Amino acid sequence: MAQNDSMLDVAKNAAALAQRCGARDAAAGAYRVRNVEVQWRDGKVEKVSEATTRGLGLELYVDGRYASVSTSDLRPDAVERFVEDAVALTRKLAADPYRALPDPALYEGQSSVDLDLEDPRYGELDAPRRRRIAEELEAAARAVRGGEAILSVTTGFGDTQAESFRVHTNGFVGARRVTDFGMSAQVSVKDPDGRRPEDWDAASARHFASLPSPEGVGRTAAERALSRIGSRKGESAHFTMAVENRSAGRILGFFLGPLSAAALQQKRSFLDGKLGQRIASTRLDLADDPLVPRGLGSRLFDSEGMAARRFPLFEQGVLRSYYVDNYYGRKLGMKPTTRGMSNLAWKFGEKGRDALLADMKEGILVTGFLGGNSNSTTGDFSLGAQGFRVRGGKIAEVIGEMNVSGNHLELWQHLAAVGNDPYPYSSSRTPTLVFEGVQFAGV
Amino acid sequence: MASNGLGRRRFMRMSAGTLIASAAGDLLTGCAAGQPRPGGPTDGIGYFARFGVTELMIAETLGAALSRGGDYADVFFQHRVSNDLALEDGAVNRAFTTVELGVGVRVVKGDQTGYGYSEDLSPAALKACAQTAATIADGASRAAPQRFHVASRLPQRYPLKVRWEDIRPEQKLPLLDGVNARVFAADPRVKKVSVHFRDESGAVLLADSQGRIVEDAQPMTLLYVSCLAEENNRREQGGYNVAARAGFEFYEPERLDRVVREAVARTTILFEASPPPAGEMPVVLAAGSSGILLHEAIGHGMEADFNRKNVSIYADKIGKPIAKPFVNIVDDATNENARGAINVDDEGNDAGRTQLVENGVLATYLHDSISARHYGVKPTGNGRRQGYQFAPMPRMRATYMLPGPHKKDEIIASVKKGIYCQNFTNGQVNIGAGDFTFYVKNGYLIEDGKLTRPIKDVNIIGNGPKVLEKVDMVSDDLQIDEGGWTCGKDGQSVPVSQGLPTVRVSSMTVGGRGQG
Numbered sequence: 001m002a003q004n005d006s007m008l009d010v011a012k013n014a015a016a017l018a019q020r021c022g023a024r025d026a027a028a029g030a031y032r033v034r035n036v037e038v039q040w041r042d043g044k045v046e047k048v049s050e051a052t053t054r055g056l057g058l059e060l061y062v063d064g065r066y067a068s069v070s071t072s073d074l075r076p077d078a079v080e081r082f083v084e085d086a087v088a089l090t091r092k093l094a095a096d097p098y099r100a101l102p103d104p105a106l107y108e109g110q111s112s113v114d115l116d117l118e119d120p121r122y123g124e125l126d127a128p129r130r131r132r133i134a135e136e137l138e139a140a141a142r143a144v145r146g147g148e149a150i151l152s153v154t155t156g157f158g159d160t161q162a163e164s165f166r167v168h169t170n171g172f173v174g175a176r177r178v179t180d181f182g183m184s185a186q187v188s189v190k191d192p193d194g195r196r197p198e199d200w201d202a203a204s205a206r207h208f209a210s211l212p213s214p215e216g217v218g219r220t221a222a223e224r225a226l227s228r229i230g231s232r233k234g235e236s237a238h239f240t241m242a243v244e245n246r247s248a249g250r251i252l253g254f255f256l257g258p259l260s261a262a263a264l265q266q267k268r269s270f271l272d273g274k275l276g277q278r279i280a281s282t283r284l285d286l287a288d289d290p291l292v293p294r295g296l297g298s299r300l301f302d303s304e305g306m307a308a309r310r311f312p313l314f315e316q317g318v319l320r321s322y323y324v325d326n327y328y329g330r331k332l333g334m335k336p337t338t339r340g341m342s343n344l345a346w347k348f349g350e351k352g353r354d355a356l357l358a359d360m361k362e363g364i365l366v367t368g369f370l371g372g373n374s375n376s377t378t379g380d381f382s383l384g385a386q387g388f389r390v391r392g393g394k395i396a397e398v399i400g401e402m403n404v405s406g407n408h409l410e411l412w413q414h415l416a417a418v419g420n421d422p423y424p425y426s427s428s429r430t431p432t433l434v435f436e437g438v439q440f441a442g443v
Numbered sequence: 444m445a446s447n448g449l450g451r452r453r454f455m456r457m458s459a460g461t462l463i464a465s466a467a468g469d470l471l472t473g474c475a476a477g478q479p480r481p482g483g484p485t486d487g488i489g490y491f492a493r494f495g496v497t498e499l500m501i502a503e504t505l506g507a508a509l510s511r512g513g514d515y516a517d518v519f520f521q522h523r524v525s526n527d528l529a530l531e532d533g534a535v536n537r538a539f540t541t542v543e544l545g546v547g548v549r550v551v552k553g554d555q556t557g558y559g560y561s562e563d564l565s566p567a568a569l570k571a572c573a574q575t576a577a578t579i580a581d582g583a584s585r586a587a588p589q590r591f592h593v594a595s596r597l598p599q600r601y602p603l604k605v606r607w608e609d610i611r612p613e614q615k616l617p618l619l620d621g622v623n624a625r626v627f628a629a630d631p632r633v634k635k636v637s638v639h640f641r642d643e644s645g646a647v648l649l650a651d652s653q654g655r656i657v658e659d660a661q662p663m664t665l666l667y668v669s670c671l672a673e674e675n676n677r678r679e680q681g682g683y684n685v686a687a688r689a690g691f692e693f694y695e696p697e698r699l700d701r702v703v704r705e706a707v708a709r710t711t712i713l714f715e716a717s718p719p720p721a722g723e724m725p726v727v728l729a730a731g732s733s734g735i736l737l738h739e740a741i742g743h744g745m746e747a748d749f750n751r752k753n754v755s756i757y758a759d760k761i762g763k764p765i766a767k768p769f770v771n772i773v774d775d776a777t778n779e780n781a782r783g784a785i786n787v788d789d790e791g792n793d794a795g796r797t798q799l800v801e802n803g804v805l806a807t808y809l810h811d812s813i814s815a816r817h818y819g820v821k822p823t824g825n826g827r828r829q830g831y832q833f834a835p836m837p838r839m840r841a842t843y844m845l846p847g848p849h850k851k852d853e854i855i856a857s858v859k860k861g862i863y864c865q866n867f868t869n870g871q872v873n874i875g876a877g878d879f880t881f882y883v884k885n886g887y888l889i890e891d892g893k894l895t896r897p898i899k900d901v902n903i904i905g906n907g908p909k910v911l912e913k914v915d916m917v918s919d920d921l922q923i924d925e926g927g928w929t930c931g932k933d934g935q936s937v938p939v940s941q942g943l944p945t946v947r948v949s950s951m952t953v954g955g956r957g958q959g
Contacts, residue, residue: 041752042752044555045555045579046554046555046556047555047556047557047558047579047834048556048557048558048575048578048579049556049557049558049559049575049834050558050559050575051558051559051560051561051572051575051832052561053560053561053562053832054562054563055562065536066536066537067537067538067539067540068537068538068539069538069539069540069541070540070541070542071541071542071543071544072542072543072544072545072562073542073544073562074562074563082542086540089526089538089540089612090538092612092613092616093528093535093536093537093538094534094535094536095536096534096536096537099536127578151753151754152752152753152754154752188753188754188875194756194759195756195875195876195877195906196753196754196755196756196758196875196876196877197873197875197876198754198873198874198875198876228876231876233952236721236722236723236958266531266635266637266671267634267635267671267673267678268635268671268678268680331532370871370872370873370878370879370880370904371461371739371869371870371871371872371879371880371881371882371902371904372871372880372882372902372954373868373869373882373900373902375680375900376680377671377678377679377680378678378679378900380718380899380900381900382718382882382900382901382902382954382955383902383954384871384878384880384902384904384954386878400876400878401878401904401905401906401952402904402952403721403880403901403902403903403904403952403953403954404954405718405721405901405902405954405955405956406956439721439956439957440721441721441722441952441953441954441955442722442723442952443722443723443952
């Protein structure tokens, strides 16, 4: 097995091999990823790491039975044995009439938009450049006012180049090449009371040139950490809750997760039976959009080879679509949309975070959730939270060690405002969100 | 949780330690490996001889790794095969199998690390990994050992009767079908059941620049049952899972009875349960998986890397009293067949029992080699890694509190108004601020010293050192939980265990609803 074997050939050969072993159909995926990272701490290199990783995954349809297998041992004789064993194992399972590759019609109509996911200048990055970025992140963190309280700064820069191929025995062939660049800074500071609060900032992009300056990221990490000094518990009460854009993805994720057809079919979704109903305030207008150029979740085809299309999730708070894959779609009698989220497209509001705080006057700004969980069947959630009290429309005292609890079916009806400030370094692109009447637990 | 390497870069930041109860749906898979060859040309290379690994290869790799100097280098081979059989809607109709095979080469200079890894075990690929790792150093080359020795016989903490490679799927399928039938039969309200059965086998091999070589076979098994019940147009979900470094014999009738019983009971009680009030109150933790309290409140904070970097809230507390004198907390590798047990850590160091808190005094950190050298102490066998793609760092194994002087009944009776927490899903901690949380799935309100109405779905938050001070009653009924817990730190997951006797914390913030 040569290092330069085409991963497309690996995928094609695996699909063909599966059929030779007796599978009626197969879907093969093969990938190669090069990852380089440098981590920097308090003035020197902490860690350097580099690797090229390869792997093969195979979904097998054998005598009406299904299995999904993967291996990183790509020596040809090992792959041969692996696929033989996997087909033999699959024969021992119970038949499942709902398992089949997607109808080939679903592969058709792929957009011809150039998603621009691969930076042609990827190869120009070298070790000194990566190191310089990590150094600049730290220098910016240490330069902020109040920086004498800084105990430690850890920064990092990493980049990835990945190619993957999918081959289905009913005619689908797809290729995908992406690059990823990311930088981060984490700062710990000394609180006079003995605690050592920490905070971070980070940025990531498909193209190197789209990254913000390290100076801004390092500075923000330090300012955020310093702002945690003196954190106290607030009182237990109902508050208007503003969630900052970069933290909103967590609570949104708990709300959208139960849109999956798997959850619906297994009766573990509080959104079951709610298509066409208004389950959020009219301010929630959200679509799944795979075709955003340079988007972190963008794709021309999804994990089942289906042509990727934009579709609405919520329109003025009304639920319009579920995330339906082929298998659970067949079980439910629903047309497939796509299995998992790509990017989210929002109808943004008019105001940014500070203007929204001015509007809400009194409440809590949440800048981080800690642990906690959400029950996909009932919609109940309870999360650790930290942030700031908002008084007179402005950020006031720093608070933490609190919980926020509720039920999504109630929470999102009380979505009072959607900001105009999407967090650019995630595929969900969440803006600041403001909810009224939220239960906080503290003192 | 682990990423699958498909094009997403990992942030390097030190992420807050997370602990997750085993969830079905990961694609952990494996397939059977061949027979190990007895003996072999090098003492210490038994399992990995089948992949063509030789003493010469290892010596050459270490030579390349030390070509620019450095204090230490190691080579870590891993082969892991996991099989997952899953039952849904009444039939075992899906299987997931994964094979991981790879090698990681590490060079350490002071507290700095160079790392390279590959799935290709050819000499050329190993050399490339070694050259990458070597870039952390920039001095004169050092000689690599030419012969390797097995330092000592490893303990055998995960004896099993029959290797997983020798168990056929036909033997496992009836277990899943049987559990499914029994769960449905237990209560007519049960409408959906899913059962996952996982087994892992394989081995790791660690060889280092001191000429040490260590090989360890590492089995693991897990059974996860989840059910969905319906009553009066309401639905509730719950479940139970068990895990161990054990063989098929782990699934003895008494354990399967318990799995079925608990999965159903923990689900159906939720129809009677409601959230507790919000605010500060005494919290009593039931014996067993509430060891999550320790894992989050102090376990991560005591990992030595956070402390030598000066970022943990425990960084200046060694030797200081931080809890009452009857509080003793250990992190242990030796519990036979436990999920968190290891025979040796992933740096080849002996792994035993490490006492974090001794009679209320903070005694020792959890060390990997880098931290042990920094502090001038012996390594404690906590250097673990998720796999060959990762450099090791201090991680927990089985973390628990020793029995104390009180009794469970007296602890519950002592609480006028508080909660009793029994089952948990996950937790997280910020080790610098010290704030930690855990999420309670099942429990009870305590009113006037008695358990009254059931509670559910509530997050509890506290501050580590403060909570330890507030542990004011510890019972004698230590239980180490048999569940499948997974700890995440810095993008790496490792299996762990935890335990606790019944314990009272005088005050924590309960994320309930409404005033009490």
